[in-house]
Amino acid sequence: MVQASGRVPPPATQGWRLRREGTPRTEVTAIVACPNAEEPTMITRVDAIEARRLIDAGITVLDALPAATWRQEHLPTAASMPLQEFDPARVEKLDRTTPLLVYCFDQHCDLSARLSRRLDELGFEAVHDLIGGRAAWTALGLPTEGTVGDNRRISQYVREIGTVGLHGTIKDLRALPQTRFPTPVVTDDAVVLGAVHPTARALPPSTRLADVMTPAPGTIRPEMRIEEVAAQLERDGLDHVFVTAVNGTLVGLAVLAELHV
Amino acid sequence: MSEAAIRLGWWLSSEEHGPRDLVAHAMLAEGAGFGTAMISDHLQPWATAQGHAGHAWTTIGAIAVVTDRLEVGTGVTAMVHRAHPITVAHAAATAAILLEDRFFLGVGTGERLNEQPYGARWPRPGERRRRLADAIDVVRRIWSGGTVNVDRGSWKVERYRLYERPATPPPIHVAASGRRTAQLAGTAGDGMIAVAPDPTLVDVFHAAGGRGPTIGQLHICLADTSDRAEEVAWHHWPNGAVAPALLSELAEPTEFEAATQHLAREAITSTVVCATGPAPVIRAIDRFVAAGYDTVYLHQIGPDQQRLADVAASELLPHYRS
Numbered sequence: 001m002v003q004a005s006g007r008v009p010p011p012a013t014q015g016w017r018l019r020r021e022g023t024p025r026t027e028v029t030a031i032v033a034c035p036n037a038e039e040p041t042m043i044t045r046v047d048a049i050e051a052r053r054l055i056d057a058g059i060t061v062l063d064a065l066p067a068a069t070w071r072q073e074h075l076p077t078a079a080s081m082p083l084q085e086f087d088p089a090r091v092e093k094l095d096r097t098t099p100l101l102v103y104c105f106d107q108h109c110d111l112s113a114r115l116s117r118r119l120d121e122l123g124f125e126a127v128h129d130l131i132g133g134r135a136a137w138t139a140l141g142l143p144t145e146g147t148v149g150d151n152r153r154i155s156q157y158v159r160e161i162g163t164v165g166l167h168g169t170i171k172d173l174r175a176l177p178q179t180r181f182p183t184p185v186v187t188d189d190a191v192v193l194g195a196v197h198p199t200a201r202a203l204p205p206s207t208r209l210a211d212v213m214t215p216a217p218g219t220i221r222p223e224m225r226i227e228e229v230a231a232q233l234e235r236d237g238l239d240h241v242f243v244t245a246v247n248g249t250l251v252g253l254a255v256l257a258e259l260h261v
Numbered sequence: 262m263s264e265a266a267i268r269l270g271w272w273l274s275s276e277e278h279g280p281r282d283l284v285a286h287a288m289l290a291e292g293a294g295f296g297t298a299m300i301s302d303h304l305q306p307w308a309t310a311q312g313h314a315g316h317a318w319t320t321i322g323a324i325a326v327v328t329d330r331l332e333v334g335t336g337v338t339a340m341v342h343r344a345h346p347i348t349v350a351h352a353a354a355t356a357a358i359l360l361e362d363r364f365f366l367g368v369g370t371g372e373r374l375n376e377q378p379y380g381a382r383w384p385r386p387g388e389r390r391r392r393l394a395d396a397i398d399v400v401r402r403i404w405s406g407g408t409v410n411v412d413r414g415s416w417k418v419e420r421y422r423l424y425e426r427p428a429t430p431p432p433i434h435v436a437a438s439g440r441r442t443a444q445l446a447g448t449a450g451d452g453m454i455a456v457a458p459d460p461t462l463v464d465v466f467h468a469a470g471g472r473g474p475t476i477g478q479l480h481i482c483l484a485d486t487s488d489r490a491e492e493v494a495w496h497h498w499p500n501g502a503v504a505p506a507l508l509s510e511l512a513e514p515t516e517f518e519a520a521t522q523h524l525a526r527e528a529i530t531s532t533v534v535c536a537t538g539p540a541p542v543i544r545a546i547d548r549f550v551a552a553g554y555d556t557v558y559l560h561q562i563g564p565d566q567q568r569l570a571d572v573a574a575s576e577l578l579p580h581y582r583s
Binding site: 209211 | 469
């Protein structure tokens with residue numbers, strides 16, 4: 001059960017490692033649980049919200065994806081460091097205590113896991129690996145840079161809409177301007193927990209929203225391209241949809257007629 | 262800004278009540294303050310325990326004579342094999358005249374239960390939707406006057422002219438069970454009828470250009486105790502526990518009984534509000550309204566129709582008049 005490197009991920013990471021045996025074979029032959037790390041690596045797995053905080057604080061960001069992919073789209077300030085072309089000379093001059101944030105494509109991609117291990121082996125002491133990769137970042141509606149850019153993402157096309165609080169009543173709904181669209185019912189931090197249609201304005205004013213709302217209105221993620229959104233809406237026979245970040249917070253309302261595709 | 266009022270309707274279940282009782286129930290509904298009623302259009306009951314299936318159109322004629330203000334519509338009339346659009350256009354036009362514009366035509370893609378006795382093949386949902394879309398078109402052309410010839414699509418009409426024609430053609434409300442029928446309601450209907458508080462159907466209906474009433478049907482059973490309510494609902498409405506996918510596919514009442522024989526009685530509470538008072542009914546109506554429905558028909562299951570009239574007059578109707 002001892003791994004070749006003698007090092008295991010700390011329990012705060014995933015607690016699992018895949019062990020492969022035999023060079024030509026690539027299938028997984030055993031899954032080994034490593035709940036108690038004796039010698040933890042210095043790799044910290046962080047979610048996209050924490051990654052954003054780190055980037056805002058000026059962390060050095062490394063993109064493990066191929067250079068062409070980086071050119072299309074990458075996290076703000078990210079430098080391209082494709083694992084395929086990794087050369088230790090590129091990081092030779094970097095102070096080993098420099099905090100690094102590494103990412104790749106999504107939760108199925110292992111490029112950043114392997115790049116962060118490589119950096120760890122080279123002695124870097126503060127390596128951070130973004131859980132869920134670039135996909136987790138864009139699913140929160142966070143900005144990216146690159147040739148593709150953000151300008152065709154649905155997050156750039158949504159309209160702002162009024163919301164009502166989960167603990168509110170129909171009286172609060174009536175206080176909003178009339179609209180033909182459903183109104184999201186949200187928590188204090190804008191997580192969409194339900195929706196009510198305009199017909200609900202006719203209910204007695206003291207009716208509690210939480211008792212009558214539709215519990216799970218359909219939503220899409222902010223990084224979707226407007227062409228994809230338009231195609232999906234047309235396929236579903238809809239003319240609008242709520243846009244929420246992957247943590248459920250409201251970004252806005254996408255209206256088919258306003259997607260100039 | 263004043264809000265559009267919520268309308269409550271009375272459901273006349275022609276599977277559960279004889280035609281003379283249905284006429285009396287329509288009077289009861291009007292007396293209680295309901296503005297609208299919908300009558301089911303069945304050839305046979307879902308379950309033998311229901312025991313009735315009078316001819317809806319004939320019953321509507323009688324209701325027209327004994328009511329003054331109550332709107333009455335079919336819920337719903339299918340045009341698959343049993344009813345040709347000429348027959349429906351003809352009957353609906355006469356109903357609209359008798360009711361002096363208090364009539365609406367509810368239409369749907371049908372159930373095998375009401376079509377199989379004609380001995381023809383039971384078409385799949387897509388074909389039934391096309392037949393319905395074509396039928397709505399034919400009905401509207403007949404209502405618009407003049408001699409109608411149709412020789413394409415699902416139906417044939419050979420030089421027919423409707424002589425008994427209301428000044429204003431009645432609205433057509435289309436029953437929607439999924440996206441495609443909701444789209445049809447939006448493109449071809451003057452309103453939509455649904456059996457669950459599904460907000461997506463409303464959104465699809467509107468996105469397809471639909472305007473007009475968004476109608477929900479709510480099954481309830483009010484009784485002295487909730488145990489009694491469940492018992493009545495289970496006995497008189499076992500089809501309420503049959504999976505929706507099967508409802509349109511079974512051919513005989515005995516098949517509905519077979520589909521429910523291994524279910525526990527509680528299964529009925531998934532589609533029927535079994536209650537002793539108005540509060541759970543109000544909550545269920547509210548959910549329809551919050552999901553985008555402006556009209557909700559109440560179907561009180563079982564013989565005790567007076568109870569709905571009483572609860573509606575004293576509690577339900579005043580609650581939504583606020």
